[in-house]
Amino acid sequence: xxxxxxxxxxxxxxxxxxxxxxxxxxxxxxxxxxxxxxxxxxxxxxxxxxxxxxxxxxxxxxxxxxxxxxxxxxxxxxxxxxxxxxxxxxxxxxxxxxxxxxxxxxxxxxxxxxxxxxxxxxxxxxxxxxxxxxxxxxxxxxxxxxxxxxxxxxxxxxxxxxxxxxxxxxxxxxxxxxxxxxxxxxxxxxxxxxxxxxxxxxxxxxxxxxxxxxxxxxxxxxxxxxxxxxxxxxxxxxxxxxxxxxxxxxxxxxxxxxxxxxxxxxxxxxxxxxxxxxxxxxxxxxxxxxxxxxxxxxxxxxxxxxxxxxxxxxxxxxxxxxxxxxxxxxxxxxxxxxxxxxxxxxxxxxxxxxxxxxxxxxxxxxxxxxxxxxxxxxxxxxxxxxxxxxxxxxxxxxxxxxxxxxxxxxxxxxxxxxxxxxxxxxxxxxxxxxxxxxxxxxxxxxxxxxxxxxxxxxxxxxxxxxxxxxxxxxxxxxxxxxxxxxxxxxxxxxxxxxxxxxxxxxxxxxx
RNA sequence: GGUGGUAUCGUCUAGUGGCCCAGGACGCUGGCCUCUCACGCCGGAAACCGGGGUUCGACUCCCCGUACCACUACCA
Numbered sequence: 001x002x003x004x005x006x007x008x009x010x011x012x013x014x015x016x017x018x019x020x021x022x023x024x025x026x027x028x029x030x031x032x033x034x035x036x037x038x039x040x041x042x043x044x045x046x047x048x049x050x051x052x053x054x055x056x057x058x059x060x061x062x063x064x065x066x067x068x069x070x071x072x073x074x075x076x077x078x079x080x081x082x083x084x085x086x087x088x089x090x091x092x093x094x095x096x097x098x099x100x101x102x103x104x105x106x107x108x109x110x111x112x113x114x115x116x117x118x119x120x121x122x123x124x125x126x127x128x129x130x131x132x133x134x135x136x137x138x139x140x141x142x143x144x145x146x147x148x149x150x151x152x153x154x155x156x157x158x159x160x161x162x163x164x165x166x167x168x169x170x171x172x173x174x175x176x177x178x179x180x181x182x183x184x185x186x187x188x189x190x191x192x193x194x195x196x197x198x199x200x201x202x203x204x205x206x207x208x209x210x211x212x213x214x215x216x217x218x219x220x221x222x223x224x225x226x227x228x229x230x231x232x233x234x235x236x237x238x239x240x241x242x243x244x245x246x247x248x249x250x251x252x253x254x255x256x257x258x259x260x261x262x263x264x265x266x267x268x269x270x271x272x273x274x275x276x277x278x279x280x281x282x283x284x285x286x287x288x289x290x291x292x293x294x295x296x297x298x299x300x301x302x303x304x305x306x307x308x309x310x311x312x313x314x315x316x317x318x319x320x321x322x323x324x325x326x327x328x329x330x331x332x333x334x335x336x337x338x339x340x341x342x343x344x345x346x347x348x349x350x351x352x353x354x355x356x357x358x359x360x361x362x363x364x365x366x367x368x369x370x371x372x373x374x375x376x377x378x379x380x381x382x383x384x385x386x387x388x389x390x391x392x393x394x395x396x397x398x399x400x401x402x403x404x405x406x407x408x409x410x411x412x413x414x415x416x417x418x419x420x421x422x423x424x425x426x427x428x429x430x431x432x433x434x435x436x437x438x439x440x441x442x443x444x445x446x447x448x449x450x451x452x453x454x455x456x457x458x459x460x461x462x463x464x465x466x467x468x469x470x471x472x473x474x475x476x477x478x479x480x481x482x483x484x485x486x487x488x489x490x491x492x493x494x495x496x497x498x499x500x501x502x503x504x505x506x507x508x509x510x511x
Numbered sequence: 512g513g514u515g516g517u518a519u520c521g522u523c524u525a526g527u528g529g530c531c532c533a534g535g536a537c538g539c540u541g542g543c544c545u546c547u548c549a550c551g552c553c554g555g556a557a558a559c560c561g562g563g564g565u566u567c568g569a570c571u572c573c574c575c576g577u578a579c580c581a582c583u584a585c586c587a
Contacts, residue, residue: 199585221581222582224583311525315537335580345536389549
C-alpha cells in the first residue's frame with residue numbers, strides 16, 4: 001500500500017519569499033490536494049546569521065493571499081512538531097550522536113581558515129576519502145587528543161563519512177534515475193560549531209523522516225545534493241522509507257542568464273515577490289504582485305504554467321482545475337524564463353472575467369486616493385463605469401487612468417486630438433449638438449445614438465469629426481468606450497455641461 | 512576547473528518512432544469591426560543546437576561535440 005501523501009514546503013526566513021519559492025509551494029500544494037494529502041509548512045531557520053525578522057510572517061501572508069493552504073505548520077499545529085527547526089535542536093543532537101556512534105560520521109576540528117588554506121593549496125579540494133587523512137579530525141587524531149580538544153572547548157563540526165566509489169542512485173519523478181559516484185560527494189558538514197545547529201542537509205533528512213514526508217518536491221538547485229541525502233537516509237537506516245524526490249526546473253531571468261534573483265525585479269521593472277516587502281534593515285522596498293494590482297488567481301495560473309502544462313490547449317485554470325489536472329508527467333525538465341508580458345495577459349484575462357460589481361468594490365478605494373468623493377456616486381454607477389473599461393486594462397491600478405472621466409470632468413484636452421478634430425467651425429457644431437441632446441427624452445444608449453446619428457446624417461455632417469469632438473469634450477481625449485454608453489451613464493445634464501465646458505476651453509491648435 | 516542536469520518559434524510549451532514540410536499561447540504583425548482607444552474576430556511571419564549512428568522511417572532512441580543552467584560554504 002502506498003503511504004499517505006505528505007509534502008512540505010520548507011523555506012528559510014532569510015527575506016521575502018520569492019516567486020520561484022511560491023511556485024515550489026504551489027506545486028507541493030497541488031500535489032497534496034490532488035492526493036488528499038497533507039501540506040506541511042516547515043520553517044528552516046538553521047542559519048542564525050541570515051535570520052530576518054518579519055520573513056516568517058511574510059511567508060504566511062503570501063501563501064494565504066495566493067490561496068495555498070497549509071495543513072500543518074507553526075501556526076496550524078500538527079502532530080509532527082515543532083515545525084520550526086530552531087526548536088528542534090535536541091532532536092538533531094540525538095540523531096547526530098547516532099551517526100557518530102555508528103561510525104557514519106566523524107568530528108572535525110579544522111577551522112574555516114585552515115579549510116580556506118587547503119582550498120587555495122590544492123586544486124579542486126574537497127573534504128573526502130582522499131583528503132580527510134591530512135586534516136584534523138577524529139579519524140586522524142588519537143582518541144585521547146580528540147577528547148582533550150573537546151574538553152578544552154575547541155570548536156568542531158560533525159561531518160558525514162562518505163564511502164568512496166559507490167554508485168548512488170537518485171530516483172526523481174521528473175528526471176528519472178540520476179546516478180552519481182560517491183567519490184565526488186564530499187564529507188559535508190552535518191552539524192555546525194558556529195551556532196550549535198545542524199546544516200540543512202541533516203535537519204532536512206531528519207525532519208522529512210520524522211514528519212513522514214512522502215514526496216520531497218523542491219527546486220532543481222537541490223539536485224546536486226540529492227545523492228548526499230540518499231546517503232544520509234542509508235546511514236540512518238531509513239532507506240526503505242525514503243521519500244520520492246521531485247526536482248522542479250528553475251525560474252530563469254527573462255533576459256540574459258541565470259536563475260531569477262531577488263534583484264531582477266527592480267532591475268527589469270516587474271515584481272519578483274508576491275507581496276511588497278519592506279526590508280527591516282536597509283529600509284528598501286521591493287514591489288509585490290499584490291500591490292501591483294495582480295489578482296491572486298492570475299498569479300497562481302501563470303506560475304502553474306511555468307514548468308507544467310496540461311497537455312491540452314487550455315490556458316486558464318482555476319485552482320480546482322489545477323488540482324485535478326496537475327501531474328509530474330507533464331512537468332518540464334527545462335528551466336523557464338520568466339515572461340512578464342504573459343503574466344500581464346493572465347491578469348487581463350482574470351480581470352475581464354471578473355464580476356463588475358466585485359471589481360468595482362476593489363476599485364472604489366482608489367477614488368479617494370485621487371481626491372474623488374466616492375459617496376457622490378452610486379455603487380451601480382461605479383460598477384457600470386468599471387464594466388465599460390475593464391476590457392482595455394491589465395491591472396486594477398489601470399482603472400483610474402482609463403475611467404477617471406466618469407468621476408471628474410476633463411480639465412485638459414489632448415493636444416494631438418484637438419489638432420485632428422477641433423476645427424474652426426467645431427464650436428458651432430457643438431452648440432447645435434447640445435440642442436439636439438436637449439431634445440432627447442430617453443438617454444438610453446441606443447436611442448440617443450439613433451437620434452444623434454440621424455441628425456448628423458440629415459445635416460450631412462462629418463461623422464468622425466462630430467463624434468470625436470463630442471468625445472473630446474466629455475472624455476478629454478479620443479479614446480474610451482462607446483460614446484452613447486458613456487452618455488447614458490453620465491446623464492443628459494452632465495453631458496451637456498461638459499460640451500459647454502469644452503466649447504469654452506478648447507482652443508484650436510494653430511500652426 | 513570538477514560533478515550533475517537540460518537542449519522545439521523571441522518567450523512559455525505540445526510532440527513518448529510514421530498522425531509533424533511540427534500544434535497552441537504570449538509578444539510582434541496584416542485585415543475586419545468602429546465615433547476613438549481598446550476588446551473581439553479572421554489571417555501572417557517565426558523553431559526541431561551541430562555531427563555521427565540505430566531504424567524501412569527520427570523532433571522523438573543511442574553516442575560525441577557544443578551551448579545553457581545548477582551545484583561545488585560551519586547558506587539554504
